[in-house]
Structure formats: structure tokens, C-alpha cells
Amino acid sequence: MLSRGALDFVKRDHEAILIHGWVLSFDGGTATSFVVSAGDEPVDVVDLTTRQASPDIEAAFPSIRGSDCARFTIRCAVPRSDVPLIRIVPQFGGDGGSALFGLPADAIPRPDKEAVDVIGGDFFQAFEFLSHFIEHGGLEASMDVLDVGCGVGRMAVPLAFFLLPSARYEGFDVAESGVAWATNVISRQFPNFKFRHVDVCNDAYNPSGRLQSVDFAFPYDDERFDFVYLTSVLTHMRGPEVRHYLSEIRRVLRPDGRCLCTCFLLDDEARQLLATGKGTERLIHLVGDGFTSDPELPEKAIGFDSRSFNEWLAAARLDARLCLLGGWCGRERYASYQDILVLERTGA
Numbered sequence: 001m002l003s004r005g006a007l008d009f010v011k012r013d014h015e016a017i018l019i020h021g022w023v024l025s026f027d028g029g030t031a032t033s034f035v036v037s038a039g040d041e042p043v044d045v046v047d048l049t050t051r052q053a054s055p056d057i058e059a060a061f062p063s064i065r066g067s068d069c070a071r072f073t074i075r076c077a078v079p080r081s082d083v084p085l086i087r088i089v090p091q092f093g094g095d096g097g098s099a100l101f102g103l104p105a106d107a108i109p110r111p112d113k114e115a116v117d118v119i120g121g122d123f124f125q126a127f128e129f130l131s132h133f134i135e136h137g138g139l140e141a142s143m144d145v146l147d148v149g150c151g152v153g154r155m156a157v158p159l160a161f162f163l164l165p166s167a168r169y170e171g172f173d174v175a176e177s178g179v180a181w182a183t184n185v186i187s188r189q190f191p192n193f194k195f196r197h198v199d200v201c202n203d204a205y206n207p208s209g210r211l212q213s214v215d216f217a218f219p220y221d222d223e224r225f226d227f228v229y230l231t232s233v234l235t236h237m238r239g240p241e242v243r244h245y246l247s248e249i250r251r252v253l254r255p256d257g258r259c260l261c262t263c264f265l266l267d268d269e270a271r272q273l274l275a276t277g278k279g280t281e282r283l284i285h286l287v288g289d290g291f292t293s294d295p296e297l298p299e300k301a302i303g304f305d306s307r308s309f310n311e312w313l314a315a316a317r318l319d320a321r322l323c324l325l326g327g328w329c330g331r332e333r334y335a336s337y338q339d340i341l342v343l344e345r346t347g348a
């Protein structure tokens with residue numbers, strides 16, 4: 001069932017952990033119970049309060065029933081002193097919603113404000129994406145993972161608590177400072193996580209880069225990864241660069257591997273919504289074969305015609321097995337802000 005939510009905090013409280021968050025189902029109604037696990041182990045819920053007031057959620061989802069009382073508090077018995085990754089599956093009557101993940105605040109490294117401003121978003125969004133990776137992308141703890149455009153390692157942090165030490169994580173980015181921070185902070189604690197700077201040009205993120213994206217070969221062998229992801233990366237690249245990256249993704253994916261990427265896809269619905277003034281990304285200015293909100297610096301946000309994008313996928317011998325349309329253009333029911341695609345290889 002399509003649901004959305006987040007954990008606001010996970011806190012140790014003597015022999016228990018306290019979890020506070022919000023969740024709502026797009027079919028209406030609030031969660032009635034929760035299945036909680038810490039790491040791989042199920043834990044007992046000893047106290048649960050649901051239907052707490054949530055004016056901020058109501059403001060964000062005014063037409064969804066139950067958005068005014070979407071908050072909950074859970075107390076669980078977790079005897080161990082370290083609190084591993086917490087996973088909560090909300091139950092709506094008989095149906096399970098999407099899992100919510102969280103860690104205690106002191107387990108999450110914090111980059112400085114400048115780094116967070118560069119990636120343009122909340123570090124907590126990474127927990128939302130861990131859920132998408134697992135539920136929609138089929139990510140498993142033993143898989144080898146590539147994070148294209150890893151930035152400061154935002155998505156890597158929860159992954160580090162999810163992947164087994166034997167699984168390999170590789171991330172690369174054109175922005176040197178983010179990679180340096182992630183190497184210092186994340187790789188030091190998780191040696192199976194490796195970050196790499198590549199001096200590729202992007203007018204918004206690395207304008208003086210020596211290499212062009214269209215000429216850049218990902219620095220990995222063929223069929224090296226089970227799971228590749230790009231969160232808010234193709235939304236900052238031009239059409240020819242995206243097409244080249246799709247072919248590189250195909251090359252480094254194992255035959256049964258998957259790629260999860262986010263995009264801004266302009267279909268009829270998105271165009272109509274934008275035409276009526278809805279949405280937060282005004283992708284109306286033509287730039288090459290894409291559309292941007294900012295003709296002065298198109299790399300700030302670029303979207304593509306959805307039919308063209310599908311043709312590019314086919315040319316790269318990739319197929320979208322799943323497409324979850326996002327809320328960026330003013331849709332009211334959405335799994336995430338940007339559109340999410342899950343890609344698989346086609347052909348031999």
C-alpha cells in the first residue's frame with residue numbers, strides 16, 4: 001500500500017528505545033499498529049500512542065484523510081546498549097505500508113551546513129531512500145553497491161548500518177569537498193565504504209572540471225555491482241550526459257542487477273500541473289533536449305520528456321520495471337519528491 005512517513009527521532013531511554021514519527025496511507029487513515037525490528041531482530045512494542053496532532057503533515061497533504069493526526073510515539077524494549085538500525089512497518093488494518101528507518105541522532109554523522117546546502121536537502125531523507133532501495137530496488141544486505149553522484153555521502157550513512165561488512169560500497173562525485181568529508185567520516189568507521197572524486201565538469205557543482213561527462217567512463221569493471229543508485233543526480237545533468245551515464249550504468253550492472261534513479265519526468269499530467277501553476281520546479285525552459293527552471297544555470301534542475309527518456313533507456317538496453325511519479329510538479333499522492341525509476345538490464 002502506498003504510504004509516506006518518517007521517523008523524527010529514535011532515542012535510547014534506559015532499557016527501552018523511544019521512537020517518534022509520522023505516517024499516512026494515501027488510501028486514507030492512520031496506522032493502527034507497527035511491526036518493529038532492531039537490526040535483524042524483531043522487538044516488542046511496549047507502548048504505542050497513535051493519532052497525535054500533525055499540523056505540518058496536514059499542511060503538506062491537505063487532501064489525504066488522517067494527515068491531521070499522523071504522528072505516533074512507540075516505546076520498545078531493546079536491551080542492548082547500542083541501538084542498531086531501527087525498521088518500522090506501519091500496519092493499516094490488514095495491510096503493511098512502506099518501512100520507515102531510523103537511527104539515534106548520535107549515530108548519524110553530521111556534515112556542516114555548507115555541505116548540506118550543496119546537496120540541497122535534509123540528511124534524514126536518506127532513511128526514506130533506504131526504504132525505496134529495499135522495497136522497490138530489491139537491495140539486500142550482501143550486495144555490492146554503486147552510488148553515482150554520492151555528494152557528501154548522505155545516502156551512504158543509513159546504508160552503512162544496513163550492508164554487511166562483506167558488501168562493497170563505492171561512491172563517486174565531481175564535488176571534491178563532499179567526497180573528502182565522506183572519506184574522513186564514513187570510510188573511517190566503515191572501511192567497506194569507498195568514496196572517490198572524479199574531475200568531471202558540471203556547471204553547478206564542478207564548473208572547472210577537466211573531463212566532460214559524455215567522455216567519462218565510470219572507474220569500475222564491467223558487471224561489478226548488484227545495485228546502482230543515483231539520487232538527485234540526473235536532475236542536474238543534460239540529455240547527452242544522461243544518455244552516456246545510462247550506458248555506463250548498464251555496463252557496470254550485473255546481469256540481474258538493478259538501478260534506482262530519480263528524475264523529473266515531464267508527462268502529460270506533470271505538464272498540465274505546471275501549466276496551472278502547481279509544483280515547485282518550473283521546468284518550462286528548453287535546454288537542449290531537456291527542460292530547466294533556470295536558463296541562467298540549467299544544471300540547477302533539469303527534467304526530460306518521459307517518452308524521450310524511455311527511448312534513451314531502450315537505447316541503453318535498460319528497462320524501467322517500476323516508475324513512481326513524484327510530488328515535485330504538484331501531485332498530491334506520491335512516494336517521493338522526485339520521480340523514482342527502477343531499471344533492469346535487457347538483452348544479453
Ligand SMILES: C[S@@+](CC[C@H](N)C(=O)[O-])C[C@H]1O[C@@H](n2cnc3c(N)ncnc32)[C@H](O)[C@@H]1O
Binds near residue numbers: 118148155174206232
Ligand atoms: C543534489 S546533489 C545529490 C547528492 C547525493 N546523491 C544525495 O542524494 O545526497 C547532486 C550531486 O550530483 C553530483 N554530480 C553532478 N554532476 C555529476 C556527474 N556528471 N557525475 C557524478 N556526479 C555528479 C553533484 O556534485 C552533487 O553532489
